[in-house]
Amino acid sequence: MVYKFRVILDAEEDIFRDIAIQDDDSLEDFHNAIVNAFGFDGNEMASFYTCDDQWNQEDEISLFDSGDVPGEQKIMSDYQLSEMLDQENTKIIYVYDFLNMWTFLVELAAIEEPEAGASYPDLLFSHGEMPASAGDRSFESEEMRDDIYGEFEDDLDEDDLDMFDDNDNFEDYGFEENWN
Structure with a gap:
């Protein structure tokens, strides 16, 4: 069987890819398909x-075993898609x-029958441009920006900031200069 997924970037803009992949492919194969579909270099953890x-x-399923005992932790290559997802369990989160x-x-x-002559995984549809960084968010108005960032504004004046001018005076902070 072929699984058809919509992979949506958690961002302000609509950015997604539709990917078809065989149900007996591993989560690692799916990871590689996502990396390719979104144009990543594939050199980062996921x-x-x-x-x-x-x-x-x-539960986390990582790309590599990062547990204390080698081989104890199951990784992406240990799971077929059909073991993780089906008609009742349709959602999963991916972090790259x-x-x-x-x-x-x-x-x-x-979940469909494979198409004759098709090769999988296959990028079926691509919508939206990837932002320069994961944190890029565009806020529509200054008022909206102020609502979000306003709660973090401090009412510090110059006298409050003077305490940071003398970085060598650590006794005032309750620890010694050579604390480690």
Whole structure:
């Protein structure tokens, strides 16, 4: 069988890719298909996360074994797609590059017979341009921006900032200069 997924970047703009992949391919194969579909170089760590119907993150399935005991932790290559997803369990979260936290909501849209002559995985549809970084968000108005950032504004005056001028006076902070 062929699984058809919609992979949506968790961003302000609508950016998604539709990918078809065989149900007996591994999560690692699916990871590679996502990396290619979104134009990443594939050199960063990534994980899938099981989730509930409301996208609440549950168990991690990483690309590499990062456990204390080698071989104890199951990784992407250990799971076939059909073991993780089916008609009742259609959602999974994918995170690529833990420094930038590219986060994707992945939903199984259809399970179909393979098309004769088609090769899988296959990028079926692409919508939207990837932003320069995962944190790029465009806020529509200054008022909206102020609503979001206003709660973090401080009412510090110059006298409050003077305490940071003398970085060598650590006794005032309750620890010694050579604390480690």
